[in-house]
Every structure is written in C-alpha cells, then in structure tokens.
Amino acid sequence: MRTTDTLAVVRNLGILAHVDAGKTTVTERILYVTGTTHKRGEVHDGTTVTDFDPQERDRGITIFSAAVTCCWGGHRINLIDTPGHVDFADEVERSLRVLDGAVAVFDAVAGVEPQSESVWRQADRHGVPRIAFINKMDRAGADLDAAVASIRERLHPAPLAVQLPIGAEDAFTGVVDLLGMRALTWGDDGEARDPAPVPDGLREEALRRRRLLEEAVAELHPAALEEFCDTGALRTGTLTAALRDLTARGDAVVVLCGSAYRNRGIEPLLDAVLAYLPSPLDVPPxxxxxxxxxxxxxxxxxxxxxxxxxxxxxxxxxxxxxxxxxxxxxxxxxxxxxxxxxxxxxxxxxxxxxxxxxxxxxxxxxxxxxxxxxxxxxxxxxxxxxxxxxx
Known part of the structure; x- marks a missing residue:
C-alpha cells in the first residue's frame, strides 16, 4: 500500500488554456516523452489519446476532461486535459476541484486570451497553484517577453521566466535554462540533445536575465532576500526552493516556453512540474x-x-x-x-x-x-x- 513517503512523488495536474493554444498537443507530447505512448498523437489528424470522443476528434477540440496517467523522474503524474472552449466551462470547473496544480498554456503570439483569463480566475477560486508554458514559439510573431507581459497585465503581477529562447520563430531550437545556466536544444525530429554550454551570443543576455530573476525572487521571498542581501546573489538551490514556495502560495508564476507541435520544451516542462507544483501532501486537508x-x-x-x-x-x-x-x-x-x-x-x-x-x-x-x-x-x-x- 502507498505510504505518505510515496505520496510525495504524486502530482495531480491539470492542463488549462484558451481553445487552440495547443494544450491537447502539450498533453500528447507529455505522453510521448514519458514513454506512455510510442507515437505522437496529432489533433489535426484525429490521432490524439486524450481527445478520444468522436465529437472531439471530428471538431479538433477538447470537450471532456480526459484523465491520463504517466511517469517522469520517478514520479507519477495524474493529468487532466480540460476543455478550452468557453461552452464547456462547467467541465473545467468540476476538474479544478480535484487538482493540486496546473500548467496554464498560452499562445506565444496571442498571449493571454479571453478563455485563458476565464479559466485562470476559476483556478484562483479553487486555490490551484500554476506554472505557465508559452507554447508555439516556432510561429511567426512569437514573442516570449510580450506573452509574459500579457500575463503580468491581465492575470498575475509576478510571472517569472526561468528560460530564454534560443532562436526565434521558425529558427526556434531550444531554451537557455536560467537556473542551470545551460542550453537545452532539440533536433529537427524533436528529440532532445545533450545539455550544452550557453551559446556565446546569448551568454550576456542569459546572465542579465538570471540576475533579474534573482532580484524578483528576493523581493517576494524572505529567505531568498536574506541570502541576496548577504551575498549579492542567490544559489540555484535557494532559487529553486523559493520558486516552489512562491508557486504554492500563488505569489508568483514560473514561466517556461517551447513548441509542443515540434516536441521542443516538454522535458523541462515536466521537470518544472516536479520541482514547483505540489504533491497531495503539500495541499491543505x-x-x-x-x-x-x-x-x-x-x-x-x-x-x-x-x-x-x-x-x-x-x-x-x-x-x-x-x-x-x-x-x-x-x-x-x-x-x-x-x-x-x-x-x-x-x-x-x-x-x-x-x-x-x-x-x-x-x-x-x-x-x-x-x-x-x-x-x-x-x-x-x-x-x-x-x-x-x-x-
């Protein structure tokens, strides 16, 4: 029988978004990357695992909240892929009641859209901690900074980007991990390459953004502020722990980015789910x-x-x-x-x-x-x- 020790490696997670932001594709790539499926399901050709209802496959949208279980990094993730269309808000509301955390998916071109704002407010009412994934970074006009700004203006005062894109639009190939200060890239087939040093052309910008991240976290988290005042910087361990605390309290939103369609950015998203979102032990009785x-x-x-x-x-x-x-x-x-x-x-x-x-x-x-x-x-x-x- 499961003990409270193993409850620590469970995540009950929802995927929330405006319709067409790509959340079902994010879910399908999570299943593929975790080895739950061996073929990438596609919304456009009706081969998705989570949109299994004939109406969903015919219309290319999620109507029902599909329950999916997968494993990553020694953790079990129970995943709910919720509808993004405004007509099915009641289905989202019922699902939010059982979640411990959520990934909010946003379009890198459109930023915050009406239904993403609506479902965000629903999650606020239920006290569901969230991280954000800016999807479709390979699209023309994709802009991480603009998407983060739209979150700040319309949803939350403290979105904290922990990545820097490598390449723009069709040339988007990966991200700089600002905590690990390393480059994470993917090949044309969507398979992850080994982590590498930050490219010379991005190193100065990456260091600048890491510094801004440390300053923002120090302003929000007392323990981080104490270390920042003592040493003038934050250790990566301190930064990670503070981001987890801030996420659990709803005081900040960790922001990552990628392209689910091209299978770029899913592995670090999963790592962030484990690092920042709560287990059943972390939520109130x-x-x-x-x-x-x-x-x-x-x-x-x-x-x-x-x-x-x-x-x-x-x-x-x-x-x-x-x-x-x-x-x-x-x-x-x-x-x-x-x-x-x-x-x-x-x-x-x-x-x-x-x-x-x-x-x-x-x-x-x-x-x-x-x-x-x-x-x-x-x-x-x-x-x-x-x-x-x-x-």
Whole structure:
C-alpha cells in the first residue's frame, strides 16, 4: 500500500488554456516523452489519446476532461486535459476541484486570451497553484517577453521566466535554462540533445536575465532576500526552493516556453512540474461536516476514506465514475457511503485510466485519481466516504 513517503512523488495536474493554444498537443507530447505512448498523437489528424470522443476528434477540440496517467523522474503524474472552449466551462470547473496544480498554456503570439483569463480566475477560486508554458514559439510573431507581459497585465503581477529562447520563430531550437545556466536544444525530429554550454551570443543576455530573476525572487521571498542581501546573489538551490514556495502560495508564476507541435520544451516542462507544483501532501486537508461538526481528512491511506466524484461517463466497459481519493483506501467490493445522495454504493472494478484505455487496479489510495465501475447512482460532485466515518 502507498505510504505518505510515496505520496510525495504524486502530482495531480491539470492542463488549462484558451481553445487552440495547443494544450491537447502539450498533453500528447507529455505522453510521448514519458514513454506512455510510442507515437505522437496529432489533433489535426484525429490521432490524439486524450481527445478520444468522436465529437472531439471530428471538431479538433477538447470537450471532456480526459484523465491520463504517466511517469517522469520517478514520479507519477495524474493529468487532466480540460476543455478550452468557453461552452464547456462547467467541465473545467468540476476538474479544478480535484487538482493540486496546473500548467496554464498560452499562445506565444496571442498571449493571454479571453478563455485563458476565464479559466485562470476559476483556478484562483479553487486555490490551484500554476506554472505557465508559452507554447508555439516556432510561429511567426512569437514573442516570449510580450506573452509574459500579457500575463503580468491581465492575470498575475509576478510571472517569472526561468528560460530564454534560443532562436526565434521558425529558427526556434531550444531554451537557455536560467537556473542551470545551460542550453537545452532539440533536433529537427524533436528529440532532445545533450545539455550544452550557453551559446556565446546569448551568454550576456542569459546572465542579465538570471540576475533579474534573482532580484524578483528576493523581493517576494524572505529567505531568498536574506541570502541576496548577504551575498549579492542567490544559489540555484535557494532559487529553486523559493520558486516552489512562491508557486504554492500563488505569489508568483514560473514561466517556461517551447513548441509542443515540434516536441521542443516538454522535458523541462515536466521537470518544472516536479520541482514547483505540489504533491497531495503539500495541499491543505479536505474539510467537511458530520452532524454539524467540522471534520478534516489528510492525505493518508490509513485515514477513513474521503473521495470526490468529479466526472461520470458511459463507456463500452460500463458506467465510469472518476474519483479523486483524498484520504484512505478504496478496494474492489467495498461498500462506500455517498454522502451527497445519502445512500450506500458498492465498488466494482477500479481502473487507472489513460483516456479511453484502462488498467485494472486492486485498490486506490489517498492521492490517486481513478475510475470506478459499479457505482450506480453517484453523480459528478458527490462525496464518497467510509460508511462508519461519513463526511
């Protein structure tokens, strides 16, 4: 059974964006880079894993929130690819309730767009920490600085870019990692090359931007400020820890960039997910009431069960109820209490889902996002808990 030690290597993550910003392509490249798929799914030819519904493949947009699981750097990432179209805002709202963190995807040409602003405000209401990915850096007119400025003007006062593009528009080949002070580049086939020294022509600019990043973080983070005042600079470890704290508190937004279509920038994006976004252990306990008394549950498999149903789908394998397990353990055959409807339900099969593909599990524990077969009446938004410890 999973322990709290291994909960530290779980990320429950959403991908948020305006329609056509490229978030489904970002998701597909994450699946490819992590080895979950062996072919790059493409929106334009209907081969994506996450847009598996016929309507989605026909229209080229995400309607339903697909649940995807992948692994990177010894971590398990439970990923929700949410709709970007304004007509499906309710689907986004339900998904945000179960996320611990999110990647907000922006178009490098358009910057912040109306629906990206709307979904950002939704994430604010749910207290979801975010990092930003400026996508489509290979497009004509792509401008990282302008996109960051649009975030600052319309969404958040402290977007902090941790990368510098190498090349512009069609010549975009990679990024300078401002924390590691190294060049990360990709070949024409989208495969990552070995990290290299910062190109001579970019070194001065990279050092300038690293300095600006250190100054911005020092202004926002007391421990970083103390080190900056003492030494005149920030160590990379201090900078990383401070960025994680600032992200968790919502006081800053780490900004990365790339081209998902060309498979450039995905590996450092995944590294940033692990470095800056919280695990289930890092988020506050869930709270509820029983007989008028407030109860709380922490992310611990030994606690009584508390789970939220955030989506219900009718599929070829039966009625699937998607759950976020906040505490406790749920096993096949268990009886659970639907506190919303006031009735007992029996758990059938438990599945780990990669869009329309399912792998059977013996159990799900705190921190998991899974689908369950056999819950006949549970609806999206239902709270499921242990019968002897209702919430």
């Amino acid at each position: 869930v709270r509820g009431t029983h007989d008028g008394a407030e109860q709380e549950r922490t992310a611990d498999p030994s606690e009584p069960l508390a789970a939220l149903a955030f989506k219900v789908n009718a599929t070829a394998t039966g009625r699937l109820t998607y759950l976020r397990v906040y505490s406790g353990t749920i096993e096949q055959g268990d009886t659970v209490w639907d506190a919303t409807a006031g009735r007992a339900e029996r758990v059938g099969r438990i599945l780990r889902v990669t869009a329309d593909r399912h792998a059977r599990l013996d159990r799900a524990v705190a921190g998991d996002i899974v689908a369950v077969v056999g819950l006949k009446g549970a609806r999206a938004g239902a709270t499921l808990c242990a019968p002897d410890a209702p919430l």
